[in-house]
Amino acid sequence: MNNKGVAFVETLLTVVIVLVITGTLVPLTYQMKAALYNKKLELYASETALEAAKLVKSQIAFSGINSIEQNDYQWTYDGVQICVQFNNLNGERMKCISQNGG
Numbered sequence: 202m203n204n205k206g207v208a209f210v211e212t213l214l215t216v217v218i219v220l221v222i223t224g225t226l227v228p229l230t231y232q233m234k235a236a237l238y239n240k241k242l243e244l245y246a247s248e249t250a251l252e253a254a255k256l257v258k259s260q261i262a263f264s265g266i267n268s269i270e271q272n273d274y275q276w277t278y279d280g281v282q283i284c285v286q287f288n289n290l291n292g293e294r295m296k297c298i299s300q301n302g303g
Contacts, residue, residue: 235290238289238290239289239290239291242272242287242289242294243289243294243296245269245270245272245274245287246274246285246287246294246296247285247296247298248269249267249269249274249276249285249287250276250283250285250296250298252267253265253267253276253278253283253285254283254298257278257283263277263278264276264277264278272287272288273287274286274287275287281299281300282297282298282299282300283297283298284296284297284298285297285298
């Protein structure tokens with residue numbers, strides 16, 4: 202045992218442990234952040250569908266575009282359902298909500 206200071210092996214072991222922890226947490230954090238961002242975009246699409254339903258009920262418009270945080274949400278009503286088209290990190294997505302809420 203060397204009581205005079207930190208040995209090279211102990212330093213190397215500490216560096217390896219820090220790298221393993223960092224290498225595990227960084228991808229996990231990125232994946233969680235991407236999933237949260239996609240869920241936020243889904244929420245904005247639902248909000249767009251709600252606003253579209255109000256316009257359709259008032260017979261003001263049957264299609265349109267809503268921009269939220271520099272993302273365009275294009276919505277259309279076909280007489281049965283409101284569909285909102287938008288882009289998330291996985292590509293183009295379409296969310297449709299029918300009159301019964303499904």
